[in-house]
Amino acid sequence: AQRVTQPEKLLSVFKGAPVELKCNYSYSGSPELFWYVQYSRQRLQLLLRHISRESIKGFTADLNKGETSFHLKKPFAQEEDSAMYYCALSARGDYKLSFGAGTTVTVRA
Amino acid sequence: SAVISQKPSRDICQRGTSLTIQCQVDSQVTMMFWYRQQPGQSLTLIATANQGSEATYESGFVIDKFPISRPNLTFSTLTVSNMSPEDSSIYLCSVVGDFNEQFFGPGTRLTVL
Numbered sequence: 001a002q003r004v005t006q007p008e009k010l011l012s013v014f015k016g017a018p019v020e021l022k023c024n025y026s027y028s029g030s031p032e033l034f035w036y037v038q039y040s041r042q043r044l045q046l047l048l049r050h051i052s053r054e055s056i057k058g059f060t061a062d063l064n065k066g067e068t069s070f071h072l073k074k075p076f077a078q079e080e081d082s083a084m085y086y087c088a089l090s091a092r093g094d095y096k097l098s099f100g101a102g103t104t105v106t107v108r109a
Numbered sequence: 110s111a112v113i114s115q116k117p118s119r120d121i122c123q124r125g126t127s128l129t130i131q132c133q134v135d136s137q138v139t140m141m142f143w144y145r146q147q148p149g150q151s152l153t154l155i156a157t158a159n160q161g162s163e164a165t166y167e168s169g170f171v172i173d174k175f176p177i178s179r180p181n182l183t184f185s186t187l188t189v190s191n192m193s194p195e196d197s198s199i200y201l202c203s204v205v206g207d208f209n210e211q212f213f214g215p216g217t218r219l220t221v222l
Contacts, residue, residue: 034211044152044201044213086151095140095205096167099151 002027004089006100013077014108021072021103023061023087030092033063033070036099038084047072047085057081077107111136111206113214121220122192129188130217132202137182140205143175146216147198158185158202192221 003026013019025031035047048056050063050070061072070087087100112135122128132141141158156177157165164177179185189196199216206212 043215046210046212095209095211096142096154096157097144097152097203097211098154101151 002031002089002091002098004087004098004100006087006103008103009101010104012106012108015079016076019074019077019081019105021085021105023070023072023100025068025070025089027089027091031089032092034088034097035059035061035072036086036088040083044086079107079109081105082107111138111204111212113202113204113212115202115214115217117217118215119218121222124193124221126192127188127190128192128219129186130200132185132214134183134204138204138206139182141179141185142203143177143187144201144203145198146201152201155187189219194221197221
């Protein structure tokens with residue numbers, strides 16, 4: 001069975017401060033990890049995935065297999081980063097996603 | 110990127126009735142899924158909508174309750190049958206695009222009274 005845990009339901013940071021959203025997973029095979037974001041009144045969209053190893057909107061996430069984590073980080077949060085963030089996992093080669101509970105991020109001026 | 114539309118965007122229904130949700134994609138896609146997001150909870154996969162064959166359901170979901178059609182590579186429907194208040198959720202379809210990126214529809218917000 002695969003499981004994704006996002007321990008923080010709510011996260012509030014000041015503009016310009018670093019932000020880190022935690023994600024831990026359990027899966028016996030080779031996982032693919034993703035971060036999805038949902039801005040207010042918009043649909044869910046992919047933010048980044050571990051296989052791309054890219055930075056999107058200043059966000060990065062590193063897959064740590066030893067700690068089974070895929071934390072999302074941004075060094076300087078912006079107000080437009082306020083959104084709901086979901087960590088998700090799929091088996092490699094399979095597109096079915098298991099989602100974490102989500103973290104609501106609020107960036108205050 | 111794939112553009113997905115869903116109809117209806119929201120509905121309020123009486124218990125015991127059924128509602129069919131449509132998902133339309135602007136390009137042909139092989140993989141299409143239906144998810145449910147109950148109030149205050151995360152997304153849960155209901156089933157994979159297979160073109161030309163029966164949908165593949167996840168544990169806890171059955172065809173009698175959530176019949177799915179997939180007549181072609183751009184369209185699918187999900188029916189929520191014999192509804193109860195516990196079926197009040199947002200229902201989303203998703204597709205896998207050309208670069209294996211998964212795109213989501215805007216969702217259908219269902220309230221069952």
